Amino acid sequence: MFSYDHLTAFCATAEEGSYSQAARRLGKDRTTVREQIKAIEDSYAITLFNIEGKKAVMTPQAEAFYKQAKLVVRSSEALNSHMMNSYQQVFTHFDIYHDALVPTTLIAQVESAFTQRFPHIKLNWLHRNRDEILETVSTGTHQLALMQYRLTSDIKVPYRFLNLGSESFIACCNPKHPLANSNIASIEELKLEKQYITENLYDAIPDLFGVSPDLRFVSNNDVLIELLKLGGWAILSKAQAQPYLDRKVLAEIAIDEVLSPPRSGIAFYFPVALEKEKEVLHIKEILSLYAKKHFT
Structure with missing residues (x-):
């Protein structure tokens, strides 16, 4: 045997x-x-x-x-x-890793709802690239992750995940940019302007999201928004862009060749040993409620 x-x-x-x-x-x-x-x-x-x-x-x-x-x-x-881990664990904090594709509104929702239920537990929100995260989550004791979902048959790293669904992406720019003033822009027009893009978005589907030859890579969404105020354009998730669209910080670019917006999935990853813990189960409940409202 x-x-x-x-x-x-x-x-x-x-x-x-x-x-x-x-x-x-x-x-x-x-x-x-x-x-x-x-x-x-x-x-x-x-x-x-x-x-x-x-x-x-x-x-x-x-x-x-x-x-x-x-x-x-x-x-x-x-x-x-x-x-x-069969004995009762007492958690004082969770490190939740996330990539640039996760909407800030989702992070805020988890922070608010979780803190109401477990006020004594701190949530640390740590921005990381996707490839850095899975190994840490699979071997950790209080590490969780929210990031892009990729269908894979890889069985080398043990973890559990919850696929939240997919979100749509739109092209945005400064409201004073010429692209915002035209009723509809073509792909060729977008190629003539510099494009800012997050590393995670480009890594997800480079042929789809990398449009302009003048491509500028950015790791942080806040930096990307500030750069857009100066010029250029970018592809953002609808959820990420909406607060800036509402405040007229950004404007959506209608694209002639795009009949429906591209989509990308988000998933919640957590260690196998924590799948029955009440704290993790509560986070899954919060995420499920958000996903039903914002994702498809």
């Missing part, structure tokens, strides 16, 4: 393509990793890897077993997390 250590050795070798690299990743000796894999091979009379030079290449049998083995490893890690 295989053990957790046997499966982690197998999965690490499959992912690294090398006994040595797998051993380094697991903090074990190469000999130990090889012996654990050989124990599986001997128990089930199979060959999992062929050695080609310095590479350990999976056999067809190993490829057939890999995904299920990885799921067993993930389930074991999730069970361990639940058992390690």
